[in-house]
Amino acid sequence: MRTSGTLGAVCAVAFATAASIAAAQAPDTPLASGRVDAAAIPHSTLGAQVDGVLDDPIWQQALMLPLTIETYPRENLAAPVETTAYLVENGDQLLIAFDARDPDPTSIRAYLRDRDTAYNDDFVGVVLDTFNDQRRAFEFFTNPLGVQMDLIQDDVARNESDSWDAIWESGGEINERGFTVEMAIPFSQLRFPSTAGDQTWGIDVLRFRPREQRVRISNNAQDRNRNCYLCQFGKFTGFANAEPGKALEVVPTLTSSRTDARLDPNSQQLTPGDFETELGLGVRWGITPDLTLDVALNPDFSQVEADVAQLEENTQFALFYPESRPFFLEGEDYYVSPLQAVFTRTVADPDVGAKFTGRTGNNTIGVFATNDAITNLLLPGAFGSQTASLDQENDGFVGRYTRGFGKASTIGALVTSRQGEGYQNEIAGFDGRYFINDQNTFRFQYLDARTEYPLDVQTQYAQQAELNGDAMRLEYRYGSRNWFANFYHQELDPEFRADSGFIPRVDFEQDSLEMNRTWQGTETTWFNELRVGTRWTDSTDAAGQMLERTFQPFFSFGGPLQSFMQIGIGPREEFWNGQVFEMDGGFMFAQLRPRSGLNINIQARRGEQIDYANSRLADQRRIQPTIDWNATRHLLVRLRYTSDRLSSKEGPTVFNAKLTDLRLTWQFNLRSFVRLTVQDQDIERNVEMYNDPLTDPSTSSLNSQLLYSYKLNPQTVLFAGYSSNSSEDDVTATLEETGRTLFFKLSYAWTP
Numbered sequence: 235m236r237t238s239g240t241l242g243a244v245c246a247v248a249f250a251t252a253a254s255i256a257a258a259q260a261p262d263t264p265l266a267s268g269r270v271d272a273a274a275i276p277h278s279t280l281g282a283q284v285d286g287v288l289d290d291p292i293w294q295q296a297l298m299l300p301l302t303i304e305t306y307p308r309e310n311l312a313a314p315v316e317t318t319a320y321l322v323e324n325g326d327q328l329l330i331a332f333d334a335r336d337p338d339p340t341s342i343r344a345y346l347r348d349r350d351t352a353y354n355d356d357f358v359g360v361v362l363d364t365f366n367d368q369r370r371a372f373e374f375f376t377n378p379l380g381v382q383m384d385l386i387q388d389d390v391a392r393n394e395s396d397s398w399d400a401i402w403e404s405g406g407e408i409n410e411r412g413f414t415v416e417m418a419i420p421f422s423q424l425r426f427p428s429t430a431g432d433q434t435w436g437i438d439v440l441r442f443r444p445r446e447q448r449v450r451i452s453n454n455a456q457d458r459n460r461n462c463y464l465c466q467f468g469k470f471t472g473f474a475n476a477e478p479g480k481a482l483e484v485v486p487t488l489t490s491s492r493t494d495a496r497l498d499p500n501s502q503q504l505t506p507g508d509f510e511t512e513l514g515l516g517v518r519w520g521i522t523p524d525l526t527l528d529v530a531l532n533p534d535f536s537q538v539e540a541d542v543a544q545l546e547e548n549t550q551f552a553l554f555y556p557e558s559r560p561f562f563l564e565g566e567d568y569y570v571s572p573l574q575a576v577f578t579r580t581v582a583d584p585d586v587g588a589k590f591t592g593r594t595g596n597n598t599i600g601v602f603a604t605n606d607a608i609t610n611l612l613l614p615g616a617f618g619s620q621t622a623s624l625d626q627e628n629d630g631f632v633g634r635y636t637r638g639f640g641k642a643s644t645i646g647a648l649v650t651s652r653q654g655e656g657y658q659n660e661i662a663g664f665d666g667r668y669f670i671n672d673q674n675t676f677r678f679q680y681l682d683a684r685t686e687y688p689l690d691v692q693t694q695y696a697q698q699a700e701l702n703g704d705a706m707r708l709e710y711r712y713g714s715r716n717w718f719a720n721f722y723h724q725e726l727d728p729e730f731r732a733d734s735g736f737i738p739r740v741d742f743e744q745d746s747l748e749m750n751r752t753w754q755g756t757e758t759t760w761f762n763e764l765r766v767g768t769r770w771t772d773s774t775d776a777a778g779q780m781l782e783r784t785f786q787p788f789f790s791f792g793g794p795l796q797s798f799m800q801i802g803i804g805p806r807e808e809f810w811n812g813q814v815f816e817m818d819g820g821f822m823f824a825q826l827r828p829r830s831g832l833n834i835n836i837q838a839r840r841g842e843q844i845d846y847a848n849s850r851l852a853d854q855r856r857i858q859p860t861i862d863w864n865a866t867r868h869l870l871v872r873l874r875y876t877s878d879r880l881s882s883k884e885g886p887t888v889f890n891a892k893l894t895d896l897r898l899t900w901q902f903n904l905r906s907f908v909r910l911t912v913q914d915q916d917i918e919r920n921v922e923m924y925n926d927p928l929t930d931p932s933t934s935s936l937n938s939q940l941l942y943s944y945k946l947n948p949q950t951v952l953f954a955g956y957s958s959n960s961s962e963d964d965v966t967a968t969l970e971e972t973g974r975t976l977f978f979k980l981s982y983a984w985t986p
Contacts, residue, residue: 481520831864
């Protein structure tokens, strides 16, 4: 998980008890565990100027909370640096301040970045379980310059996502003693119980200090023998004066774009397009502190940022691209289930969208409905998937309900529907999570799907007119300090379709088991964590034909310079085009942060692989280095490179594919940046090695984008950009421009 590295088991300890023990013990002495609940968050009538300078009188009235426990990489030892947090509320906001001392302030890692991108910096923040139900929490973090990061922690789905964006204030300042930070979080941006009197929230207050190691410091100790996080927060009372406010946001939008395109493939000239300007409106109403309604009229659901490029050569199934549109990102964790039956990027161009999300007591509900001008389809199979797009409208609906019970268990239901002319896809099912104890959990899901395709889909893509199929998944998970095991069984019927989700493969049954043993590092070991384990999977189709079988032992370790490495090897069998291929190979992932502002990742795979286009065994060499380099406090250089080479067993190369995704970002300040993105793809094929004589010997493309962004907050934004696309001309074998786009977007969040 991004904010902690291992945000798993946490044992809450009262700050007063921990502080007194830490003061009396040496830094390498284990701290006592235990928890004192019901520490009170004071109420004040004052406010604060959020500038990172702790000179406002309100901080004299705040609860002083020392962060005294290092939970990672050392296990619950006295923190190596001094950090004090201050918490207070004034009825409208939760205000938090940090005084983070450092013996060497010049070593503090802090860069000006766009929001949700400073996870490799020093940063501080808070995690709020506002319902105190140990299932879902809000996270707010700030680096020493005030760069904001906000996330949702979902302990049920074991997922942490920064796609959620709240409107809040932050400020930071580096000084001769370390750094100070102020945060003001409006209660209107949170969901919490609608009750009178004091409330009880679970709270974790954190500092991350990346140097030779990435040190995690908290007010709560971490029991690594417990396979949960939110279930072990310290408890804080107060918030009787918390007012959600009007909780109304009205966001008008203006978008304008012009696209020039090559309409005649025999011409090198682009046909100029017209500027198309549209007005839209988004309204967000917090009906109660725990229920929210969102409505979008004529919304601009286009993406501003270019997706990270991916290679599709020698792949059989559709590639996954994450959602990035704000309307769908808000509350996306409400729709998470073991099978990915909800994936909002299937909604392409809606004229109107409405969404209702919230929690009342133990009940969680998420509903959205759209009218989409385009119907995109993912047509899955046992050996590959296809995509189709119908130029017709559809009405979409997704409904998700979850009820919590027991300590941290849930039971839920899911319904999705898409209806169009001659087309429909409907899914209904149930799922749940049973929290057996701190080490053992069990999850399950069952879905039933009914689909009707129009005639053109039936004929063009060889689909039946009517399909009825179901899917199910069972999963058991064990996790403790030194041992981990995860087993799941899933079945997807050949006629199962999830057109509102992302399920690219059906007609298969799969069993999967992962087991590993972990050794925790100590002060005298060279590693922080050493892990040895194995992964095993076995997949068959509905008729019992083996599809894939793998056995992959692996080991991993974390060590100096914030390094991490995992290596796995082992045999694999796969059925393709009537025969079983037996393969050997291995993979490697490595990560290193050798200095401040530099992060290097490498993924590599070497071994045997099926050449799907020619149905034969081949040798693959694939390497994917990634470099994030903060060249200055303002300049970020991000390089993603992929080299994939497939060679026949006889020696000649089948194809050689290279992909480069380069992004240069100059961050002027906390609110604005300009970014240049260049994506270059080049694939060379040895046509003599292909069964199809019409195989294209090469494919090349070059795409670029220049983007300017100004964000007053996540809803009040200005984007302006220019993009250009070029591809290889079949006749001249040179890159020719195929299109260019100029675009502008402005939105403003008005809160009465």
